[in-house]
Amino acid sequence: MELFKTIKEMGHEQVLFYHDKKSEMKAIIALHDTGLGSAMGATRLWPYISEEDALRDVLRLSCGMTYKAACANIPVGGGKGVIIAHVENKTDEMLSAYGRFVQSLNGRFITGQDVNLSSEDVCKIKRETKYVVGVSQQSKGPVKMTAIGVLLGIKASVELQWKTKELNQLKVAVQGLGNVGKELCHYLHEHGVKLFVSDLSRKKAEEIKHLYGATIVEPNEIYSLEVDVFSPCALGGILNKLTIPLIKAPIIAGSANNQLEEEQIDSKLLESKNILYCPDYVINAGGLIDVYNEMIGSDEEKTFKQLNNIYDTLLEIFIRAKEQGITTHEAAKYLAKERISRAKKIVTS
16 A cells, blocks of 8 residues: 555545554544544444554545535544454553543544444543543434434335335345344344344344344355345445355445445446445444534434434435436445535535
8 A cells, every 4th residue: 555645545634643652552543524523433443454454444434434424414524543453452551542642633533432342442532532422321322323324224225126115024134243233133123124144253143033033144145145135234345346246135235334345346346236235324324423413412303303314315326326327336425525515615605
C-alpha cells in the first residue's frame, strides 16, 4: 500500500497513529470528513495480521461512516478507530490509553462500541474522554437499533422484489451471530421467518437454534443455501469473486461493514447475477442514528422517524440504480455525495 497516496485518493482529512509505551496499546484513528461536524465512528479491537491490514480497514470503515451519516441525514462527519490487539490481551491500561488518544483530538472524533469492545470496555474508555456515545441510560441501544434498521432494509428489498411487505415463511440465512446478528434473528423470528444460521462459535449457533428453531449450517455452507435473503452480520470482505458465484439468494441485506471485498468489481458481479444488494452503510445506520440522537438529546419519536427513513432511502437507491443502469453500490454513493454537498452548501450559506 502507498500510504499517503491511498489516504489522498480516499479523501481523508487526517489519519493518526498512536502507541502507548506502558500498555503496549497500538491504535489508528482515521478522520475521513468533518465538514458537517465531528467525525463519528465506533472503535473495534482486532488482531490484524499486519499493520497494513489495520490501516486498510480503518480507512474503508471511516469512509463508510461519512456515507452512512449522509444517507441517514445525520449532520456529522465520518471517522473510525481500531485497536490492534488480541481480545485476550485487552487490559484496563490499554483502554485508558485509548481514551486519552481520543481525548487528545478535542472532540473532532466521537466514538463508541464495536467489535470486541463491550459496554464495560467503553465505560473504561469514557473515564479518560468525554467524546464517547452509546453508554448512557438515554441510549435505546445501538445494537437493537442497528438490527431494526436491517429488518427495515429486508422489508424494503422484499417489497421491491415481490411487491409485498410480509416476511412470514421467508427463508433468511444469517451469517454471524454476534450482538447484531443475534438481535436480528429475534426480530426475524417474530415476523415468522425460517432461519438458517452460521457462526464460528457453535455455542452461539446452538443458542439461536434453541431460542428460535433455527437450522444450523457450517460457515462454508451459508453462501450456497436456497434461501430468499442472505444476511451477512459478521466481518467485512465476505462478498468477493469466490463467494458471490455460490450465492443463490436473490437479496443480500445484512449489518456487516465493508461487505464487498472489491467494491466496483464485486457490486457489478452481484448485479450480473440479478442479486439485489443493500449497501451496508445504508442498511446498518441504525446504531449511528441512535447514538447521534442520544448525543443531542432527541426524543424517541424523532429517533424512530430517522430510523424508519432507512426503508425509504433504500427504495430510493434501488429505483435510482434501475433507472440509471448502475449498481446499488454506485447509486448509494451518488446519493451520499449529493446529500453531503447539499448539506455543506447550507452550512456555508
